[in-house]
Amino acid sequence: MRSRILAALVVVALGGCGSAAPAKGAGTVTVLAAASLTEVFTKLGKDFQTANPGTTVRFSFGASSTLAQQIIAGAPADVFASASPAPMQQVVNAGRAAQT
Numbered sequence: 001m002r003s004r005i006l007a008a009l010v011v012v013a014l015g016g017c018g019s020a021a022p023a024k025g026a027g028t029v030t031v032l033a034a035a036s037l038t039e040v041f042t043k044l045g046k047d048f049q050t051a052n053p054g055t056t057v058r059f060s061f062g063a064s065s066t067l068a069q070q071i072i073a074g075a076p077a078d079v080f081a082s083a084s085p086a087p088m089q090q091v092v093n094a095g096r097a098a099q100t
Contacts, residue, residue: 032067034083
């Protein structure tokens with residue numbers, strides 16, 4: 001059940017966050033996510049690519065605080081999945097997030 005909920009959230013996130021998501025079947029989606037999400041996001045990324053041929057999901061996993069600082073400094077990301085609310089709030093406060 002938890003995986004289904006995460007899958008639904010990721011699909012929504014991939015479709016609506018950050019810079020414009022690629023049109024179906026084209027482009028790359030860049031995901032910066034907490035290291036604790038590596039296993040589940042890797043699976044979800046593969047599932048997303050299967051459902052959207054021609055689309056590549058590229059991941060960067062690490063500490064949420066480090067990823068937040070990278071985004072604030074200008075690192076490109078279509079999706080940011082933080083393990084805690086504080087780094088996400090930093091990104092929002094810096095004006096580097098589109099909330100959906």
